[in-house]
Amino acid sequence: MRSPQGGSVPEGGSKATHRPIQETHLKLLRYLEAHPQVSQRELSEHLGVSLGKTNYCLRALKEKGLVKARNFKNNRSKRAYLYILTPKGLEAKARITARFLQRKMDEYERLKGEIEMLKAELEERQAGARADKARPGPSDPRPGGTP
Numbered sequence: 001m002r003s004p005q006g007g008s009v010p011e012g013g014s015k016a017t018h019r020p021i022q023e024t025h026l027k028l029l030r031y032l033e034a035h036p037q038v039s040q041r042e043l044s045e046h047l048g049v050s051l052g053k054t055n056y057c058l059r060a061l062k063e064k065g066l067v068k069a070r071n072f073k074n075n076r077s078k079r080a081y082l083y084i085l086t087p088k089g090l091e092a093k094a095r096i097t098a099r100f101l102q103r104k105m106d107e108y109e110r111l112k113g114e115i116e117m118l119k120a121e122l123e124e125r126q127a128g129a130r131a132d133k134a135r136p137g138p139s140d141p142r143p144g145g146t147p
Contacts, residue, residue: 022096022099022100023100024049025057025061026100027046027047028043028057028061029067029092029093031043031046032067032083032084036083037080039080040054040055040058043058061089064092065088066085066088066089066093067084067086068084068086069081069083070082
């Protein structure tokens with residue numbers, strides 16, 4: 001598999017480099033399924049990626065047999081395509097969606113735990129600060145404080 005920069009990416013890819021590509025492919029597959037007559041320019045704007053990356057991803061999906069591109073029969077420009085997800089593409093979309101959802105759920109659980117830990121830490125600090133304020137200091141004019 002070729003990277004957008006022209007280098008080679010291992011088929012399995014590392015998690016760090018493979019994840020954004022998978023996420024882009026998922027967004028692309030979902031959008032193509034809903035908007036098969038989309039132009040590459042419109043697709044790149046929707047995905048928030050360059051036209052080159054959009055073209056690269058579409059070619060990769062076509063090479064894998066996940067998407068078919070057909071010219072419009074009644075189009076003068078011959079540059080307009082109809083992008084159709086193949087049965088293999090629909091299956092891949094479901095698989096990628098399941099992995100994406102699992103990753104997001106794991107991330108949510110991790111963040112939830114981190115938030116709880118931060119809340120507890122904040123409550124401890126606030127309780128300590130309240131206790132420090134309640135303790136009479138050396139210049140505290142309250143009874144028991146030293147002048």
